Amino acid sequence: xxxxxxxxxxxxxxxxxxxxxxxxxxxxxxxxxxxxxxxxxxxxxxxxxxxxxxxxxxxxxxxxxxxxxxxxxxxxxxxxxxxxxxxxxxxxxxxxxxxxxxxxxxxxxxxxxxxxxxxxxxxxxxxxxxxxxxxxxxxxxxxxxxxxxxxxxxxxxxxxxxxxxxxxxxxxxxxxxxxxxxxxxxxxxxxxxxxxxxxxxxxxxxxxxxxxxxxxxxxxxxxxxxxxxxxxxxxxxxxxxxxxxxxxxxxxxxxxxxxxxxxxxxxxxxxxxxxxxxxxxxxxxxxxxxxxxxxxxxxxxxxxxxxxxxxxxxxxxxxxxxxxxxxxxxxxxxxxxxxxxxxxxxxxxxxxxxxxxxxxxxxxxxxxxxxxxxxxxxxxxxxxxxxxxxxxxxxxxxxxxxx
Amino acid sequence: xxxxxxxxxxxxxxxxxxxxxxxxxxxxxxxxxxxxxxxxxxxxxxxxxxxxxxxxxxxxxxxxxxxxxxxxxxxxxxxxxxxxxxxxxxxxxxxxxxxxxxxxxxxxxxxxxxxxxxxxxxxxxxxxxxxxxxxxxxxxxxxxxxxxxxxxxxxxxxxxxxxxxxxxxxxxxxxxxxxxxxxxxxxxxxxxxxxxxxxxxxxxxxxxxxxxxxxxxxxxxxxxxxxxxxxxxxxxxxxxxxxxxxxxxxxxxxxxxxxxxxxxxxxxxxxxxxxxxxxxxxxxxxxxxxxxxxxxxxxxxxxxxxxxxxxxxxxxxxxxxxxxxxxxxxxxxxxxxxxxxxxxxxxxxxxxxxxxxxxxxxxxxxxxxxxxxxxxxxxxxxxxxxxxxxxxxxxxxxxxxxx
Numbered sequence: 001x002x003x004x005x006x007x008x009x010x011x012x013x014x015x016x017x018x019x020x021x022x023x024x025x026x027x028x029x030x031x032x033x034x035x036x037x038x039x040x041x042x043x044x045x046x047x048x049x050x051x052x053x054x055x056x057x058x059x060x061x062x063x064x065x066x067x068x069x070x071x072x073x074x075x076x077x078x079x080x081x082x083x084x085x086x087x088x089x090x091x092x093x094x095x096x097x098x099x100x101x102x103x104x105x106x107x108x109x110x111x112x113x114x115x116x117x118x119x120x121x122x123x124x125x126x127x128x129x130x131x132x133x134x135x136x137x138x139x140x141x142x143x144x145x146x147x148x149x150x151x152x153x154x155x156x157x158x159x160x161x162x163x164x165x166x167x168x169x170x171x172x173x174x175x176x177x178x179x180x181x182x183x184x185x186x187x188x189x190x191x192x193x194x195x196x197x198x199x200x201x202x203x204x205x206x207x208x209x210x211x212x213x214x215x216x217x218x219x220x221x222x223x224x225x226x227x228x229x230x231x232x233x234x235x236x237x238x239x240x241x242x243x244x245x246x247x248x249x250x251x252x253x254x255x256x257x258x259x260x261x262x263x264x265x266x267x268x269x270x271x272x273x274x275x276x277x278x279x280x281x282x283x284x285x286x287x288x289x290x291x292x293x294x295x296x297x298x299x300x301x302x303x304x305x306x307x308x309x310x311x312x313x314x315x316x317x318x319x320x321x322x323x324x325x326x327x328x329x330x331x332x333x334x335x336x337x338x339x340x341x342x343x344x345x346x347x348x349x350x351x352x353x354x355x356x357x358x359x360x361x362x363x364x365x366x367x368x369x370x371x372x373x374x375x376x377x378x379x380x381x382x383x384x385x386x387x388x389x390x391x392x393x394x395x396x397x398x399x400x401x402x403x
Numbered sequence: 404x405x406x407x408x409x410x411x412x413x414x415x416x417x418x419x420x421x422x423x424x425x426x427x428x429x430x431x432x433x434x435x436x437x438x439x440x441x442x443x444x445x446x447x448x449x450x451x452x453x454x455x456x457x458x459x460x461x462x463x464x465x466x467x468x469x470x471x472x473x474x475x476x477x478x479x480x481x482x483x484x485x486x487x488x489x490x491x492x493x494x495x496x497x498x499x500x501x502x503x504x505x506x507x508x509x510x511x512x513x514x515x516x517x518x519x520x521x522x523x524x525x526x527x528x529x530x531x532x533x534x535x536x537x538x539x540x541x542x543x544x545x546x547x548x549x550x551x552x553x554x555x556x557x558x559x560x561x562x563x564x565x566x567x568x569x570x571x572x573x574x575x576x577x578x579x580x581x582x583x584x585x586x587x588x589x590x591x592x593x594x595x596x597x598x599x600x601x602x603x604x605x606x607x608x609x610x611x612x613x614x615x616x617x618x619x620x621x622x623x624x625x626x627x628x629x630x631x632x633x634x635x636x637x638x639x640x641x642x643x644x645x646x647x648x649x650x651x652x653x654x655x656x657x658x659x660x661x662x663x664x665x666x667x668x669x670x671x672x673x674x675x676x677x678x679x680x681x682x683x684x685x686x687x688x689x690x691x692x693x694x695x696x697x698x699x700x701x702x703x704x705x706x707x708x709x710x711x712x713x714x715x716x717x718x719x720x721x722x723x724x725x726x727x728x729x730x731x732x733x734x735x736x737x738x739x740x741x742x743x744x745x746x747x748x749x750x751x752x753x754x755x756x757x758x759x760x761x762x763x764x765x766x767x768x769x770x771x772x773x774x775x776x777x778x779x780x781x782x783x784x785x786x787x788x789x790x791x792x793x794x795x796x797x798x799x800x801x802x803x804x805x806x
């Protein structure tokens with residue numbers, strides 16, 4: 001079933017070249033002509049390594065987001081899976097993106113009486129999560145870009161998806177709306193509407209097709225109960241991490257600190273919906289974790305959710321590279337909120353309105369301080385809090401201090 | 404099936420007494436002792452006449468709303484019928500009320516992309532509609548009062564309704580919430596929540612049981628299509644009223660001008676959801692129209708909906724008493740917004756927050772001017788616009804000018 005595949009460091013490229021690129025830095029890599037003529041999405045696929053989805057210095061990153069933001073849209077159909085409406089967008093040269101539509105204004109906070117599993121997905125959360133993950137040095141979220149699309153000419157008139165097209169209608173205000181077919185919020189009571197045609201959306205780069213790069217889905221040990229009444233085991237047992245630490249694959253390699261990286265990311269953006277994570281099957285257990293599906297992040301700025309940090313708090317372990325990066329981003333000159341604000345201005349939708357409102361940016365700084373506080377409390381009790389992934393760990397290309 | 408019933412002017416009372424009360428005014432009626440000991444809800448039932456639900460001077464009106472607002476709640480179950488959640492509340496002495504919960508803040512305007520048939524019901528709309536109908540001199544809405552109830556002790560802990568009780572839960576914010584079982588918005592994504600226990604609700608007096616006072620439901624000739632795409636006949640045919648005028652029961656008596664009264668009320672409060680109206684079967688066709696179910700009024704203050712006035716505009720006919728009342732309420736000393744603001748302060752919930760925000764009150768004045776403008780335009784083209792229901796029409800007790 002899987003052809004041309006072996007345990008290389010990257011997809012479709014020989015492992016030598018990939019490891020060279022790690023040592024010399026991406027800007028020094030000489031691409032062969034045929035690679036240069038590849039469309040940006042294919043170059044992104046080719047650049048995926050065992051350790052990260054992309055190299056943040058790769059000039060293809062800007063070309064990829066530019067491609068998604070500007071290429072002519074050839075097709076739009078509903079994407080199956082998940083519970084809320086999303087579309088699969090096709091571009092020339094076989095490029096594809098996952099579209100999530102704007103469903104609420106930037107300033108709307110999630111209703112305090114809604115559970116994490118009832119919250120809307122937000123297009124700007126997908127965009128901001130990509131930027132945050134990159135600034136944290138993780139590079140584990142496929143690039144996402146914002147775009148204003150015309151729902152009439154770029155979805156309604158070109159879709160071949162009958163189940164989607166029959167949900168289009170003109171709203172009382174004269175806007176072109178649709179709602180699709182899905183498990184939650186796909187009804188005329190929750191329409192997605194242009195103004196009257198133009199709609200803000202997020203477009204996430206698609207990963208290589210599952211037939212050539214199969215992925216494994218892992219249930220998070222700190223998964224929530226997804227119940228109105230039940231608590232998960234980790235919510236009741238303070239020693240829960242002791243069990244996790246002894247359970248494969250968390251009992252060796254970097255899997256546990258990778259989970260904790262993910263918890264840090266999720267706490268900063270207040271994402272409570274991380275029930276699963278994925279890895280590329282090809283790379284076995286010794287590889288990075290994909291941080292997919294971040295639409296429920298950035299729902300509330302006025303409150304923090306300490307339980308998201310449970311993996312860090314209960315395991316008292318964190319990568320040195322992550323810790324150093326967090327410390328750097330807490331300094332006045334490198335303040336996370338400032339760097340996020342700056343980074344988000346590069347997205348085309350920032351011309352319409354800032355992708356994160358100021359209260360959301362401030363919340364990042366407040367939460368970052370809390371993460372560092374948890375690490376400090378851990379260090380007061382334990383010796384082995386900092387997991388040294390820098391010295392003597394040449395498997396990983398990340399270097400938090402030279403960013 | 405129907406016992407002790409004949410074509411009297413009121414229920415359960417002899418017609419002489421009822422007609423006396425019309426002539427002398429309610430305050431002069433001497434109630435017999437057994438009537439005085441009746442609970443307010445029963446006195447309300449006894450006071451229903453062929454021409455109106457209550458006499459606005461009847462001291463029982465204040466006693467009835469006080470009763471609903473303060474009596475101990477004995478039972479709470481879901482009320483069947485309709486599409487959204489409502490409860491049937493029981494009081495001592497067999498009193499009952501229809502409860503509609505607060506679902507959104509006073510200032511929330513209905514999303515411009517929602518259709519009239521997808522809009523939430525509002526508890527404050529039910530309360531304000533009762534006051535407006537009374538101020539217009541119609542007296543065709545059963546009295547409604549606001550109340551702060553404890554969802555835990557006054558619903559959850561006392562309900563015998565298993566389908567209701569199993570939808571209770573504690574929200575992430577620690578509030579006690581429920582959602583019930585119904586066609587629309589009865590899901591965990593649309594919870595009704597106390598803070599943490601107290602919830603604003605409207606309580607509408609129940610009409611006499613259908614077994615002793617059966618009602619007839621009439622489809623409104625100006626009913627909307629309840630479709631995203633279709634128009635109703637009246638929306639396409641400017642001469643639509645010519646047909647209605649020739650169709651029983653609109654071809655005789657006051658039925659047509661009664662419908663137009665209802666259209667005026669609905670336009671003022673921007674209620675697009677008047678698909679049916681009811682009458683008491685007992686009174687035949689020569690009786691007033693019940694203005695039931697006003698929860699979708701007052702959804703938007705920034706816009707008016709001219710199509711609600713179609714019956715007035717297309718028929719060019721209005722009761723003299725209604726016209727005089729509207730003119731009175733357009734004068735600076737009797738301005739509708741001022742009188743509504745004053746009237747609503749009598750509701751207990753006005754202590755929590757004004758039941759209608761100022762933009763909604765201003766909209767009333769703006770819309771009233773538009774109604775008078777439509778009447779004037781009619782008068783410029785037709786002679787028979789004003790239907791004289793005052794001189795020589797002794798069937799009706801209303802007197803708009805002596806209010």
